[in-house]
Amino acid sequence: MQVFAIVISLLLLTYVAYRGYSVIVFAPICAVLATLLSGGHLLPTYTQVFLVKGLAFATSYFPVFLLGAIFGKVMETGGLAVAIADWIMHKLGAKATLVGIVLSTGILGYGGVSVFVIGFAVYPLGAALFKEADIPKRLLPGTLALGLFTFAMTCFPGTPQIQNIIPTKYFGTDSFAAPVLGTVAGLIIMVVGLLYLQMRVKSAKAKGEGYGEGHINEPDELASDHKHVNPALAALPLIAVLVLNYVMTKAIKNWDPEMVSKFKGITLAGVAPIWALIVSLVVGVIIAIIVGWKNIKTEKNLQAAINGGAAGSLLAIMNTSSEVGYGSVVSSLPGFAVVSNFLMGIFPSNPLVSEAITINVLAGVTGSASGGMSIALEAMGAHYLQAGVAAGISPEVLHKIASLSSGGFDSLPHNGAVITLLAICGLTHKQSYRDIGVISVLIPFATTFVLIILMSLFS
Template sequence: MVCAIEGVMIMVGLLGLFAGLALLIWLALRGVNIIFASVICSVVIIATNALPLADSLNQSYAFGDLGAFTFAGRFFLLFAAGAIFGRIMGESHAATSIAMALVRSLGAHRALWITVLSCALLTYGGVVVFVVIFAMYPLGLRLLKEADIPKRLFCGALALGAGTFTLTALPGTPSIHNVIPTLKLGTDLFAAPLLGVFGGAVMFILGMIYLERERVKAKAAGEGFVAGPLDTIPDLQSIEKDLPHPALALTPLLLVIGTILAPRLLSLSGAGGDIALVQFANSQSILWPSIALLFASLVALILFPAVRRQSLQVLGNGTQDAIMPLMATSAVIGFGGVVAKTAGFYEFTQAIVAADMPPLLSMFTASSIVSGITGSSSGGLQIFMATLADSYVAMGIDPQELHRLSAMASGGFDSLPHCGAVIAMLTITGLTHKEAYKDVGVVTVIVPVVATLLTVGLAMLT
C-alpha cells in the first residue's frame, strides 16, 4: 500500500512538472509577463510535488543558490554596465555609424550581412541583446526597404548576429553566458578559445547560408518588404550627417575587449604575475568585465558630444534599461530553482549522467534540455552549473572544454517559441511567431545545435 501511494505521488509530481513547464510555454507564447508566469508555474510545481510552500517560494524561488534574487544580486552590475554601454552607443549614434560604414563597404543590398555583422560587433563588445535590437531596428527598416527584403528575414539576421555565436561561442565576450561558467569552474572568459572560434565560425557560416538562401527564394517568389503600421523608416542621408567617424565609433568596443584581454596577456607573458591589478582582474570574473564596460562607457561619454551634454541622464536611462532583462532572466532562474528541487528533475539529471554515452555528448544533452525547459540560455546554464557541472568534471572533462561547450549547448534549445528574448524581438519588430519564428528558429536553434555537436566532435577527436 505504501509503495502504491508513493508511486502515485511520484506520478502526480511528474505530471505537475510537465504541466508547469507546458503552462510556462503557453503563457509566454501569449505574451504574459514572464515574471508573473514564472511565479504561477512555480506554484503549480510546488503544489503537485508536495514541496513546502514557504521554503520553496522564499528559498528555492527567491533567495536560494538558484534563487531569482540571488542571481539578480550577483549579476546586477554586469547587466547594468552592459545596458549603460548600449544606451551610450545608441544615443551617441556610434552603433549607427558602424552599421553605416558597413553599408558603404557592402552596399545596402547586403542588408542581412550588415545586420548580422553590426549586431555581432555590438554584442561581442558587451552591448545587451535587447539594446542591440532597439538600436538596429530603425536603420534595418531602411536597409530592408532599399533591398526589398522581407522583415521576417531581418528578424533572423538580428537573432543570428545578436543571439548566437557572440554570446556563447567566441572567447573573450563579456556576455553573461560566458561569465556564468567561470564562477563554478574557475576558468576565464577565454576558455577553450580554439573550440569557441570553430563553433562560432560554423554558426555564422551556416546561419548566413540559410538567410541568403531564403532571401533568394523570397525574391523569386515575389515576396518583398512590407512596413508595419508603426514602422518609421529614416532617411539614410539625414542619418549620416550627425554620425561620429566609424573609427571613433569602434573605439569603445575595442576598449572593452582590450581591457578584458590585457590581464590575461600580461599573465601569459609573465610580466604581470606580481601586479595587484592583474591579480584582481583575473580573480573577478563578473566585476572585471563590468569595469571594462563602465570604463568604455566613460570614454564614450568623452568622445561623443551627443551624449556628453546629458551624461547623467544617459547613464540613468541605461541603468533602467537593465532592470527588465535582468528580472526576466532572474524569474526564469527562480522557476528553475523550484524545478531543481523536484524528484522528477533529480531522476532526470541522474539518468542523463548515468546514460551510456560519451561524457561530452551527455553534457550537451543535459545543458540543452535544461535551457529548453527554462526558455533561457543563461538560466539553463546557471542551473546546469549548479546541479551537474561537478559530475562532468568528475568524469574527466577538462574545465576549459566544459565551460565553452556547455555555454554553446545552452544557446540552442533555449530559443524555442517561449524564449523571452524571442518574444521581445518579435514584439519590437511587430511580427508574430507565425510570420517570423521559422527563420528565427533555424538560426537560433538548429544552427547552434549543429555547430555545438560539430564542436563536441572536434573536442572528442583532439
C-alpha cells in the same frame, strides 16, 4: 507523481512565458505548484530556496547586467551604435546587405552592447537596405537574429555577454575559455547562417517576391538629429571593453592572493572574470560618454541614458534570477533526482552530450539562455566537471559547450528577445519565425553536436 509535478510546473511556466506574462510573477507560482504537488512545504521552499538561490545569482551577476545595460544605452544615445552599423553596411553596399547587417549586429554584440539596444539601432538601417535591395522584409528578423543571438553571444572568445560569463563560476574558467573551439563554432554558424539566408533570398526573388508593401512599424527615415560620429572613434568603447577584459582577466589572477584571503571560498582565479568585466565596462562607458558627448549634449540626456540602462538591467536580472530560483526549487524536489539521473545517463562516457542536451532543454523550457544554463549548471555543474575531468575533458571545453548550448533552444517562439525582435520589425511569428528558428535554434544546436562528435572522434 514526483516527476509529474515538475513536468506540470514546467509546462505552465512555458505557457505563461509564451503568452507574455512576467516570469518574475509566475516563476515563484510555478515553483510553489511543483512543491505542492510533490508534497513539500510551501513557505520554507519559497523563502529558503527560491529567494536565497535567486538572490545569490543577482548578487553574483548584477554588476554585469547593470554596467552592460548602461553601456548599451550610452552607445545608443551618443549615436555610436548607429555610426558603426551605418559605416559597415554602407561600405559593403546593397549587394552585400545580408553580410553587412550580420557583421553590424555581431560586432556590436561582441563589443558588449545589449541585444535589445542593437535591435533598435540596426533595424532602421537594415529595413532601408532590404528595401533598396528589394529583399522580402519577412527575412529581416532572421538576418538580425544571426548577429544578435548566435556567434557574438555564445561563441567567440572573450565575448562579454552573460551567456559566456555564467560558466566561469562552475568550471573555474574565464571568458576566453577554449578560444579555438569557440572561434570555429562562431565561423561555422556565421557562414552556414549566411548561406541559408542567401538561399532564402534567391528563392524569394525567383518567385518574384520583393520587399513588399503595407508593412507596419516602418522606419520613417534614417536621418536623425544625431551628429555624425567618426566610425573609428565610435568603435573605441567596444575595442576598450574587449582588450581591457582580456588584459584584466589575465592580470587579476597574478595579484596578491592575500587581498581575498579573508573571504571564505573566494580565489582570485574565481573572481577574475567578473572583476575584469566590471572594470572593462566602466572604462567602456566613460569612453562612450566622451566620444558621444556631442550627441548626448546635456547632463539631462546623460542622466536619462544612465537611468534607462539601470532600469532595464533590473528587469533583465530579476527575470533571470526568478528563473534561477525556480530551477533551484525544482532541483531540490525528489522527482528531479529521476530527471537528473536520466539526463546524466545520456552517453555517460561523454558528459558533453548530457550537458548540451540538458542546457538546451532547460533554456527552451524557460525561454532564456542564461536562465536555462544557470538552472542546469546549478543542479549538475559539479557533476559535469567531475565527469569531464575523469573523461579527460578540460573545464574550458565544458565551459564553451555550456555557452554554445545555451544559445540553441532558448530561441523558441516564447523567448522574450524573439518576441521583441519581431515587434521591432513589425512582423509576426507566422511571417518570420521559420527563419529565426533555423538561424538561432537549428544551426547552433547542430553545430554544437557536430563539434562534440568531432572532438570525440579525434581526442
